[in-house]
Amino acid sequence: MRWSVKIARLAGIDVYMHLTFLLLLAYVAFVYYAPRQSAEDAL
Numbered sequence: 001m002r003w004s005v006k007i008a009r010l011a012g013i014d015v016y017m018h019l020t021f022l023l024l025l026a027y028v029a030f031v032y033y034a035p036r037q038s039a040e041d042a043l
Contacts, residue, residue: 004016033042 003019005019006014007017008015029042033039035041
């Protein structure tokens with residue numbers, strides 16, 4: 001399984017995003033959401 005997804009091509013260079021980056025974003029959002037359980041804080 002490939003763990004990177006091509007998201008763009010800039011100036012002839014392929015730009016990839018590793019799928020674990022999404023896990024990092026989810027973790028950070030949860031850390032900000034948890035104390036007050038506010039979606040605004042998570043965003």
